[in-house]
Amino acid sequence: MRKSLIQVFGFLLSTLGWLFVSCTLAMDYWRVFFVGGKGGSWMIKSSWYWSNLWRDCVTDTSSVTNCRDYDVLWAVTPYVQGVRGLLMAGMSLGFVAAVLCFIGMDCTYIGGSGENKDKILFSGAAFHFVGGMASELQYSLDWLEIS
Template identity: 65%
Template sequence: MRKRLIHIFGFLISSLGWLFVMCTLAMDYWRVSRIGGQGGSFIIKVAWYWSNLWNDCFTDSTAVTNCREYPVLWNIEYIQAVRGLLLCGMGLGFLAVTCCFIGMECTYIGGSDRTKDKVLFAGTVFHFAGGKL
């Protein structure tokens, strides 16, 4: 009974961590900076530059936003490397969640206990590798 609870709790925690990494992929405002609005002018004009993993955007004081998408996945900028590593981590996390679900003691998929332990260990390795990326 205790082994089953540990398996279920570990599966839920690791799946929740994978879900949080997936949420960071859709998050805007990874990098934000203010441009303009510096003294001496009768008209205060402030613009905001912000970017995420998928595009660069520029918003001015009239709330007009212009965005430019990144053309390729592997570009020279560091943000593209972060995007690639997060996508690799997501792929490894999906494999890990699948392996851990199959390897849990309370599921009837996967065969004998020895085979399930190997699949569960492989899922653990995938979770660890995906977390390190």
């Protein structure tokens, strides 16, 4: 009973972490810069530049936002390509890990015998670890680019 409880708690915690990494893919404000206040009235000439993995946008003081989507994959900087690749790798590995961990838990009836289920669960945990490291490296790369 205790082993099953630990497995379910670990599965829920790791899958929740995978969902949080997936949510960062849709975030708009990855990088924000304030541009303005130079050579005139800051009320007229200030704007905010912000970007994410899929587009660049500019918002001025009248709250008008102009966005430009990245047209093709090879037209963006290598930094954005690296962040995208690491994020997609982390999400893919996390999805495979969630499926393997679900199959390998003791409280499910799929996956075979106890020893086979332990191997499947261990491989799912390894996939979660590698996916988490890819996501952490992506966040570190993003932090290095901003600073």
